Amino acid sequence: MTVRSYEFDVIVAGCGIAGLSAAVSAQELGARVAILERAPIDERGGNTRYTEAYLRMKSESEVTDDFESHLADNAGGHLDPSMTAETTRPYAQWPSIVKALSFADPELISILANGAGPTIAWLKRFGIRFDFLPTHFLTQFQPLLMPVGGGLAMIEALAADAQRKGTSFFYETTALSLFQDESGIVTGLRAVNKANEPIRFNAKSVILASGGFEGNAEMQTRYIGPRAVFLRPSARGGYYNKGEGIQMALEIGAAPCGDFASYHPQPIDPRSGRSEPVVLIYPYGILVNLEGRRFTDEASGTIDLVHESVTRQIIRQTNGIAYVILDNKVNDIPNKHIAVRTDQPPITAASLPELAEKLKISAVSLLETVGSYNKACNDDGTFKPSVLDALATQGLTPPKSNWARPIDHPPYFAYPVISSIVFTFGGLKVNGRAQVLNKDGAAISGLYAAGETIGFYYRNYTGATSVLKGTVFGRIAGIDAAQRVLGGKAA
Numbered sequence: 001m002t003v004r005s006y007e008f009d010v011i012v013a014g015c016g017i018a019g020l021s022a023a024v025s026a027q028e029l030g031a032r033v034a035i036l037e038r039a040p041i042d043e044r045g046g047n048t049r050y051t052e053a054y055l056r057m058k059s060e061s062e063v064t065d066d067f068e069s070h071l072a073d074n075a076g077g078h079l080d081p082s083m084t085a086e087t088t089r090p091y092a093q094w095p096s097i098v099k100a101l102s103f104a105d106p107e108l109i110s111i112l113a114n115g116a117g118p119t120i121a122w123l124k125r126f127g128i129r130f131d132f133l134p135t136h137f138l139t140q141f142q143p144l145l146m147p148v149g150g151g152l153a154m155i156e157a158l159a160a161d162a163q164r165k166g167t168s169f170f171y172e173t174t175a176l177s178l179f180q181d182e183s184g185i186v187t188g189l190r191a192v193n194k195a196n197e198p199i200r201f202n203a204k205s206v207i208l209a210s211g212g213f214e215g216n217a218e219m220q221t222r223y224i225g226p227r228a229v230f231l232r233p234s235a236r237g238g239y240y241n242k243g244e245g246i247q248m249a250l251e252i253g254a255a256p257c258g259d260f261a262s263y264h265p266q267p268i269d270p271r272s273g274r275s276e277p278v279v280l281i282y283p284y285g286i287l288v289n290l291e292g293r294r295f296t297d298e299a300s301g302t303i304d305l306v307h308e309s310v311t312r313q314i315i316r317q318t319n320g321i322a323y324v325i326l327d328n329k330v331n332d333i334p335n336k337h338i339a340v341r342t343d344q345p346p347i348t349a350a351s352l353p354e355l356a357e358k359l360k361i362s363a364v365s366l367l368e369t370v371g372s373y374n375k376a377c378n379d380d381g382t383f384k385p386s387v388l389d390a391l392a393t394q395g396l397t398p399p400k401s402n403w404a405r406p407i408d409h410p411p412y413f414a415y416p417v418i419s420s421i422v423f424t425f426g427g428l429k430v431n432g433r434a435q436v437l438n439k440d441g442a443a444i445s446g447l448y449a450a451g452e453t454i455g456f457y458y459r460n461y462t463g464a465t466s467v468l469k470g471t472v473f474g475r476i477a478g479i480d481a482a483q484r485v486l487g488g489k490a491a
Contacts, residue, residue: 004199008034008168009485010478011189011203013175013245015039016046016237017053017151017467018451019209020158021119021474026205026482027165034168034201036191038210038240041171045155046211047423047452050235050275052135053151054144054464060130061117064142068113070462076103077458091432099441100255100429104456111432112465115472122475123147126157136280138339139386140304144464151467173199175210177248178447186446189248205446205481208436209474212424212452213243214263223260223426230320234266234420235275241423245453249428253438254447258455260426264466265311267417269342270321277342279415280307284333284385284403285326286373287417289317292356292365294373299402302388303339308461315419323359325370326413329405333385346413355412372396374406423466427455434477446484448477 010026012019015037023033037044056064079101086098091107098105120130129148147153163169172194179188179202188202213219215238220228233239250256269277283299287310296313300306314322326346330336349355352370356363376396383391383405393400428436428449435443451470 004197006034006199006201008032008201008203010034010205010207010481011036011201012207012209013189014046014209014211014451014453015044015155015159015169016209016211016451016470017048017154017158018453018470018474019207020155020162021471022207022209022448022450022478022481023167024158024162025475025478027162027167029479029482029486031482031485033162034170035162036170036173036175036201038172038174039237041169043236043240044159044171045152045237046240047235047237048151048467048470049155050237051151051467053147053154053467054135055116055120055130055146055468056142056462056464057116057120057145058143060120060145063113063116066142067462067465068109071104071109071112071465072106074458074460074462075105075109079103094441096441099431100437100439102255102257102429102455104458107432108430108456111476112469112472115476116468119468119472119475123154123471126161128154128157134338135304136278136338136341137302137304138280138333138335139302139388141302142304142464174244175248176244178206178252180252184445186444204485205448207448207450207477207481208245208249208428208453209450209470209477210245210453211238211241212427213246214238214241214421214424216242219243220421224263225261227315227320230315231419231421234268234422238421238423241452245449246427249436249444249447249449252444254444255429255437255439255441256426256455257429258426259458260424260455262459263424264422264457264461265308265315265419266422267307267311267314268420269344270416270418271344272342274341274343277344278340279324279342279417280339281326281330281336281415282310282324282417284330285324285407286370286400287314287322288325288361288366288369289322290319290361292361292369294369294398295322297398297401299400299404304463308463311419314417321416321418323361324415324417325355325407327407328409328411330413340415342415346415349412350410352412355414359414370407373400374408377404377406423452425455425457427453430454430473432476433480434473435480448481450474450477
């Protein structure tokens with residue numbers, strides 16, 4: 001069988017914001033670039049296509065005050081202080097074992113923070129506009145900058161520029177494995193088209209920007225565990241992210257990085273087929289499991305800061321599902337509709353026993369749970385839905401720290417919620433040039449990574465940084481890959 005073969009300077013696997021940023025940046029320097037995209041053209045863009053693309057920035061040139069500290073606080077598990085102490089020296093002096101260590105090193109955190117403003121300025125050159133627009137968070141701790149038109153506007157603007165300047169797009173084409181020469185230099189990759197016909201792409205630089213593995217049930221179970229059976233991608237783009245970019249690099253000795261057992265979750269309505277059908281109204285009611293019992297503090301902080309930890313509790317419940325229980329007082333909350341993006345109506349009942357029957361949970365348990373909660377509510381405070389009001393329960397386990405009002409005004413409403421995967425955390429270790437490192441901390445010549453293919457996050461996601469990370473490191477990868485090909489910096 002004759003295998004088709006193509007020659008380019010730079011091959012990019014993935015057409016999300018990371019891949020497009022890499023491709024356009026490489027092309028700006030004169031490189032011949034190709035983009036491989038598993039999706040058809042009308043669904044290109046991965047997760048970026050479906051996100052509002054929140055950016056953790058207080059202006060177009062400045063990240064938020066807690067940007068670097070939050071990332072640093074969640075840079076790994078219990079890190080060895082003798083290892084992290086080495087990072088106070090210049091990067092070139094770090095021991096190889098530290099360069100390959102699975103943690104978000106301060107070198108990369110600083111590069112991301114310092115690169116955010118210049119990257120926004122670069123994106124504006126393509127006609128992308130930014131503003132502080134309403135979010136689906138009714139309460140939030142930090143300002144969030146957004147591209148007008150969301151991630152889709154970013155994808156369409158960069159893809160149009162890439163196509164206009166000659167980038168070759170290969171849609172419905174999946175990258176599977178890497179080629180290396182006798183010196184270990186990456187020289188291209190093997191792919192298949194939608195007919196499963198093999199294609200060889202030869203290139204002097206390969207950039208892996210094909211997302212995480214939220215669309216791969218086997219990898220989810222292997223890394224996240226058996227409860228992954230109850231997970232699903234938050235948006236349609238996630239189904240295309242099956243982890244090959246990570247796997248093919250690990251197969252040639254790349255160092256892993258990021259929390260492979262975790263992911264960025266969102267609470268969504270499992271009845272809905274739309275992208276990101278989030279239900280973020282739950283802080284104003286209670287969450288119960290299939291046993292009819294509460295299991296978490298629904299309102300320990302502003303919704304933008306705590307929805308991830310709450311959603312992690314949902315996946316631990318029976319069948320990975322919970323129910324938001326509300327009463328008619330929810331209609332007093334201004335703009336409540338922006339916190340509910342499911343296209344399915346709430347389950348409504350005139351009484352709690354009727355609601356329990358519709359939810360197929362024990363009426364006795366639900367009545368007992370709501371009764372205990374109602375007795376613990378404190379009437380002394382003032383309900384303030386737009387701020388943390390400290391209207392807390394008294395003597396209840398688990399407590400509810402804010403917005404605790406009795407659920408006693410029918411009709412009653414419920415939404416089912418499950419944990420969805422926005423993106424996975426595990427991926428590849430890179431240096432400040434976005435070069436993929438091997439397990440000894442040395443760069444694998446000719447191989448780069450960007451976006452969620454880079455492992456960067458641990459435990460708690462630093463919200464509104466993933467699109468920035470994809471764009472910043474996509475640009476870095478594209479520039480370095482092109483310079484390597486065209487006689488600039490040698491890899």
